[in-house]
Amino acid sequence: MSAIRAFNSTFAKTIRQPAVRLNATRGYASQAKSLKERLTEIIPERQEEVKAFKKDYGSTVLGEVTINQAYGGMRGVKGLIWEGSVLDAEEGIRFRGKTIPECQKELPSAVPGGEPLPEALFWLLVTGEVPTPEQTKSISNEWAARSDLPEFVENLIDRCPKTLHPMAQFSLAINALQHESNFAKAYSNGINKADYWGPTYEDAMDLIAKLPKVAARIYRNVYKDGKVADIDLDQDYSYNFSKLLGFEENKEFVELMRLYLVLHSDHEGGNASAHTTHLIGSTLADPYLAFAGGLNSLAGPLHGLANQEVLRWTMKMQETIGKDASDEQITKYLWDTLNGGKVVPGFGHAVLRKTDPRYMAQREFALQHLPEDPLFALVSKLYHIIPGVLTEHGKTANPYPNVDAHSGVLLQYYGMKEQDYYTVLFGVSRALGVMSQLVWDRALGLPLERPKSYSTAHLKKMYAKN
Ligand SMILES: CC(=O)SCCNC(=O)CCNC(=O)[C@H](O)C(C)(C)COP(=O)(O)OP(=O)(O)OC[C@H]1O[C@@H](n2cnc3c(N)ncnc32)[C@H](O)[C@@H]1OP(=O)(O)O
Numbered sequence: 001m002s003a004i005r006a007f008n009s010t011f012a013k014t015i016r017q018p019a020v021r022l023n024a025t026r027g028y029a030s031q032a033k034s035l036k037e038r039l040t041e042i043i044p045e046r047q048e049e050v051k052a053f054k055k056d057y058g059s060t061v062l063g064e065v066t067i068n069q070a071y072g073g074m075r076g077v078k079g080l081i082w083e084g085s086v087l088d089a090e091e092g093i094r095f096r097g098k099t100i101p102e103c104q105k106e107l108p109s110a111v112p113g114g115e116p117l118p119e120a121l122f123w124l125l126v127t128g129e130v131p132t133p134e135q136t137k138s139i140s141n142e143w144a145a146r147s148d149l150p151e152f153v154e155n156l157i158d159r160c161p162k163t164l165h166p167m168a169q170f171s172l173a174i175n176a177l178q179h180e181s182n183f184a185k186a187y188s189n190g191i192n193k194a195d196y197w198g199p200t201y202e203d204a205m206d207l208i209a210k211l212p213k214v215a216a217r218i219y220r221n222v223y224k225d226g227k228v229a230d231i232d233l234d235q236d237y238s239y240n241f242s243k244l245l246g247f248e249e250n251k252e253f254v255e256l257m258r259l260y261l262v263l264h265s266d267h268e269g270g271n272a273s274a275h276t277t278h279l280i281g282s283t284l285a286d287p288y289l290a291f292a293g294g295l296n297s298l299a300g301p302l303h304g305l306a307n308q309e310v311l312r313w314t315m316k317m318q319e320t321i322g323k324d325a326s327d328e329q330i331t332k333y334l335w336d337t338l339n340g341g342k343v344v345p346g347f348g349h350a351v352l353r354k355t356d357p358r359y360m361a362q363r364e365f366a367l368q369h370l371p372e373d374p375l376f377a378l379v380s381k382l383y384h385i386i387p388g389v390l391t392e393h394g395k396t397a398n399p400y401p402n403v404d405a406h407s408g409v410l411l412q413y414y415g416m417k418e419q420d421y422y423t424v425l426f427g428v429s430r431a432l433g434v435m436s437q438l439v440w441d442r443a444l445g446l447p448l449e450r451p452k453s454y455s456t457a458h459l460k461k462m463y464a465k466n
């Protein structure tokens with residue numbers, strides 16, 4: 001047995017939570033398995049499936065690439081494999097074939113009829129199967145048990161100036177956690193490539209488990225008293241994250257956190273944070289280094305940072321034209337933004353051509369929990385005004401709101417008012433998607449990513465008539 005196989009099997013024995021099915025009507029397996037045990041069964045089947053599919057269809061053409069696409073951020077170019085989710089331009093995201101409302105209905109929750117648990121979504125993303133409540137609980141327990149940070153990482157976060165953007169602190173801390181990487185150690189010890197997925201899985205689980213402590217420490221240092229509570233080993237991930245942030249006493253906030261972490265987790269493979277993580281991972285840099293790169297992508301205002309920008313833009317608008325501004329005043333303010341050569345944050349999308357269902361899920365939450373909130377009323381008003389203005393402006397392929405247009409108002413309502421922090425929450429959630437794919441990247445032996453590029457001069461030589 002290789003060193004890493006021995007490590008994996010010992011680890012599985014230590015951490016496994018034997019769980020027996022309680023609910024016979026929902027089609028759960030009769031003897032619940034740990035996530036790693038289930039993956040160990042599934043991976044050889046999927047490897048065979050992919051091998052056979054490639055053998056039969058490997059030379060099938062997926063699409064053509066135009067010169068405009070090469071200059072245009074590769075929009076619509078089909079060239080990536082991503083197992084966890086697929087995005088439809090009209091319908092939005094499906095996680096392993098399930099829409100957001102289906103996930104809300106089918107995945108185990110912490111409270112009856114409540115929001116789905118991110119632990120359950122992670123299991124679904126990794127395996128394609130809905131976990132039992134016991135399997136979901138085993139992930140909660142496992143993440144709580146793996147959550148400790150090395151002291152030097154805590155010190156590193158504590159030494160950051162409060163003026164360093166929370167996303168820069170987050171990325172720095174994740175790079176430092178690389179010290180813990182099982183994959184990096186296994187690679188340096190000469191692991192066989194057939195075994196790569198094992199230590200990648202261990203790193204993915206450790207990394208996700210440690211995120212609440214990293215993210216909450218940044219929040220408490222920058223905005224509060226620097227003290228961070230302890231993890232409750234018997235609680236779920238979102239409860240613990242809320243507790244560390246200082247919000248666990250508000251049960252609605254904890255439910256929001258569960259929903260938030262599910263909604264922002266995965267958006268197929270071409271979005272900048274997912275693609276960056278996948279690209280870095282393809283060099284066999286370990287999961288920590290890959291995810292830190294993904295976070296740096298997420299920190300751009302055209303991507304995840306838009307959720308911070310939305311609130312900033314909305315507040316600035318309120319300051320400029322007043323809290324009771326008329327539709328006409330809002331419309332004029334929008335035109336000033338557009339004529340100033342700026343984007344309206346939270347609207348538009350590279351793939352979606354309808355309102356983002358993640359926006360709708362957050363709107364449903366607001367309608368249920370904060371229907372009278374004045375900021376929610378304003379966000380609803382903007383939802384009705386902005387698409388018309390963007391359509392008249394005539395440039396935007398999709399004038400409708402994306403996920404980032406709604407998250408800030410919910411967080412504000414519960415007292416998390418520090419917008420510069422919001423993308424860190426997004427990053428914690430995005431780890432679920434990109435880490436589950438990274439395990440599959442290594443399990444399927446996906447190679448170094450390296451597409452072809454040309455210079456303008458070369459392209460002109462190839463295609464221009466004069
Ligand atoms: C989690 C997420 O990442 S969701 C996206 C978060 N980002 C935002 O909300 C920022 C605002 N939105 C945007 O900047 C864009 O819509 C993006 C980056 C999301 C998508 O970009 P693209 O796929 O290039 O969009 P699209 O094809 O519609 O762009 C065409 C033109 O419309 C402009 N446009 C697109 N959306 C907007 C917008 N919300 N406000 C103003 N102009 C816009 C683009 O800047 C582009 O202008 P250009 O021709 O002068 O370069």
Ligand SMILES: O=C([O-])CC(=O)C(=O)O
Pocket residue numbers: 266267270271272273350351402403
């Ligand atoms: O899909 C995209 O390009 C951006 C996005 O909404 C996400 O990553 O969640």
